[in-house]
Amino acid sequence: MAVQDPHRPSELAAQLRVDAVRASAAAGSGHPTSSLSAADLIAVLLARHLRYDVHDPGDPGNDHLVFSKGHASPLLYAMLKAAGAIGEEELLTFRARHSRLEGHPTPRLPWVDVATGSLGFGLPVGVGLALTGRRLDRLPYRVWVLCGDGELAEGSMWEAAEHAGHEGLGNLTAIVDVNRLGQRGPTRHGWDTAAYAARFGAFGWHTIEIDGHDLDAIDHAYREAARSDRPAVVLARTRKGRGVAAVEDREGFHGKPLEDAGQAVAELGGERHLTVSVAPPRSSREPHRFPGGPYRPPEYEVGAQVATRDAFGAALAALGAARGEVVALDGEVADSTRTEAFAAAHPERFFEFYIAEQQMTAAAVGMQRRGWIPFAATFAAFWARAYDFVRMAAVSRADLRLVGSHAGVSIGPDGPSQMGLEDLAAFRAVHGSTVLYPCDANQAAALTAAMAGLSGVCYLRTTRNPTPVIYPPGTRFPVGGSRVLRGSGRDAVTIVAAGITVHEALAAADALAADGIAAGVIDAYSVKPIDAATIRTAAEHTGRVLTVEDHWPEGGLGDAVLEALAETDAKVVRLAVRAMPGSATSREQLEDAGIDRGAIRRAVHDLYALAAR
Template sequence: MDYDNLRELGQQLRVDAVRAADAAGSGHPTSSMSAADLMAVLLARHLHYDFGEPARPGNDHLVFSKGHASPLLYALYKAGGAVTDEELLTFRAEGSRLEGHPTPQLPWVDVATGSLGQGLPVGVGIALAGKHLDRLPYRVWVLCGDSEMAEGSMWEAFEHAGHERLDNLTAVIDVNRLGQRGPTRHEWDLDAYAHRIRSFGWHTVEVDGHDVAAVDEAYAEARSTALRPTAIIARTRKGRGVQAVEDREGAHGKPLPDAAEAIAELGGRRDLAVDVAPPPDVRAPHRAHEDLVLPHYETGDSVATRDAYGAALTALGAARGDVVALDGEVSDSTRSRAFAKDHPDRFFECYIAEQQLVAAGVGMQARGWTPFVSTFAAFLTRAHDFVRMAAVSRASLNFAGSHAGVAIGEDGPSQMGLEDLAMFRAVHDSTVLYPCDANQTARLMSAMTDRPGVNYLRTSRGATPVIYGPEERFQVGGSTVLRSSDADQVTLIGAGVTLHEALAAADRLAEEDIAARVIDLYSVKPVDAETLHTAADATGRFVTVEDHRPEGGLGDAVLEAFTDGRRAPRVARLAVRNLPASAGAERQLAIAGIDAEAIVGAARRLLAAGD
């Protein structure tokens, strides 16, 4: 397209954004209108994409970090021949693929956006995959809003991309001055953005975002810049082209007051079609799959589950060429360093930037890789919104949170993961696993590798006894009954560290002629409801014990198994209710009231209370 046609295409995108929002009665047309010229030039002259084959390896990747500008994205798809005009007007309707914010329900959308500050970090992950894993020449284009430039995650992304010299990544910043409720922090001060971004090793281009010739030159400059990512910082006007809303406060997130008048002011409807340039004909790398040989541990040994995580991850990397590992500068502690030593080309150090850590994993899985993301369980809480949005993205990736609970000992509460089970259980369609020994850890890692969705494995710092042989198998959604008899009077339920305390408590109760059933509830989500129902029928009394806050963890998982109307057992719930301080691991369990002695006491009280 020549520049006159590009201007017309920009107007078409504005008109279609206005029409889509008007049909829906909601949406963000003014945010779409400011970036229309930027996206028109990209679609017609610089994007390489086959809409008919979205999985084609050489396709570029376009991420709308400002996901609320979805009417613009869908208008682009219409211009590119991917959606019809009829479908465009189903925007935000029940059952439509064109949701209020983009999701991978559309095959051309890599990841869900809409929670601001996430698209650029995920784009960094896709660009890392392109450079170091796929080793393919595709480019990653990310449309950013100026409001989200206040998000810390954006600056984690800028620094990481600059450090990695991701010259296949271009951020297009739509500086339209107005946010949701008024002016942004820097308004139209393009130099303020450019100065900060350049300090992270980026090349920057400042441009009038409505001058299609200048925008075209900026994209060409980005494509020719080597060893640095590029940020195109574009001054635009929100609601461009319609006097009633252009650069006016109070118009954000609303259909235009008179869509017909606005369309007429924009020159009326157009039906320009863009013949998008095809990607290069390249092949994705071969990802070998060989027989998996997991590490084996002898029963009776003492091994930390985090050590088993590192060994099993390394074994998975040897067997599967698609497995990658990411860590947040704690690989010595999480033990992912073992993977880094054996498979350095598939290990990614993300430093102390947990949002970028998770986002990089989301970006890599969008390219078909199988990421394992590890850090301290406590620090994953910083990235909760990224985990939540990963589920919205239908992402499949694995998390490992080490140093869980008060059992870490002297480091104190800032390092203790005490909310992680609740956080991951609350994520849509997630899997939450908490192994108690080394062999179980290895087997569960193998089970979670190909499991879709967000998977979480909780590991412990200290060594625990190996109680399962290497031949044992563990199903996601299962549990193991370790002690059982027809005379059982109470059921003790633990996982991880507390499972060993439950076993010790059962031994003490046996000395008092009290038979206790012991369940290893290693699958906290999905939970083994059938085994719990059987135990409830047999004993009528449960003691749940967890190295976690009482809200949202193992105890809640057990109780939820009885929300189908059946009679629930009497339950004593032991969890960490105090604010811990520094102390040894054994003392921490005792102080928190989750050690064997506390379990014995809870069982006695249940029995004394009668039926």
């Protein structure tokens, strides 16, 4: 039977609880108690407040519901069943092999915007969706985020809270299921909703404290939240395992199916088969779009001295003029990463997140979900703060363009806290990622434009200091390719470099030629995917390969080349940063790290001598 008006949230809540228990029982695992506590909150939302066409999840007017407490996935799947999105048979495939109903939600389901389960991720993404609705799509959809009280210990939640308050996101409502119990025991503040209210209130949120099992109170809270011109948070005091005496408000049952699911279903009143007619979206308008035009990339003369970060900034501004869906996100370093060029040209599409890299990354995930093309930039070293969010972006099948400037020891006297020396390894490890490292300005501009059309998580590493332009304007740099800058039939060794070390390798090759040793040089600007075919061909010819990178030896260019040569007999020597750097000039840093032209020359001589024995 269909639940029309007056909507029967009490019956619907009971069904959601029963179906959450049944799904977990069928799987033999899951988090039913975390689902039971929030069932009333979701029942009222689904029956009376959510505006969503379940038959058209791509409708631009749909509200967005993010389960930040992704472990409550049985409740989400029970909700989708009640809305008519999935059927009874699929519900009971929860956590089964090949099922769309994974242990924690992912966008394999078209009604799920992002993957959740890493706590502290969902609310920041919700902020990104709300920003998108307000400033980019310019549509009246509302963003609802179901949070757990335990995840309010995560710093990312407060990055989100402050940014939402700063932006005045009245289209965002957070629903916090304050059920008091975490995984191993009580949460920090237990049922003290006033403690949470004080914190959210300090960030400018409208706070509402309620009994999370009082259906009328929930309904009134959602109406009050919708009337607020500020982000609103509903702090709902609930009981974990609500409705099942054996587990209600008891420790030790987190993440476990109920021991007697049949008894629990009976205690909850038995199975129901209600279907909710979810209210349609508020608007049928198409999202706002900004105009585009021809792409006119910056061009640099061969021999000029230009930093690749400067070329990236200019190229991004040009790309924004050509494609109205391109947006830029900054972590308060736009003057250093050069995204300030985009901000000056396209201020309506520039987003400042201050020093909050997790929120910046999550916002980019939300924006790309709505069809925008986000470029987010900060120092290469600072992406480490947001790494879990990058990992979750990959799980979310998100298309992100991330840029890291001030990479490696070549930045000079700032010292190791500012030097990205792990970034190539970190981004290479992300599933389905692309990692690019240009060596000159025209290459940087071309790769920036190419990133806009790539899928998955894409990372561009830029250099702080000026480097010589070696490629003419208009040179093509396909992703997955490389450029052979020196090569002959007489080569005794192949030097593989990327970014700043390409110039060191070229200088070393010139010096080696004077020594009577021919050295090939490959610019491996595509670190992932690496151009394995070109590197293998060169290695088969010379038998000796030297890699050189401004990065720790673990996981970077050297390891990418070793993987490409795993089934060959080539001798590979890797030059990388192996000692903790201090402060020095850029030239001194390269020399001290043993990755400058002199070190390359000596390493080639050593290889050559070894082969002659």
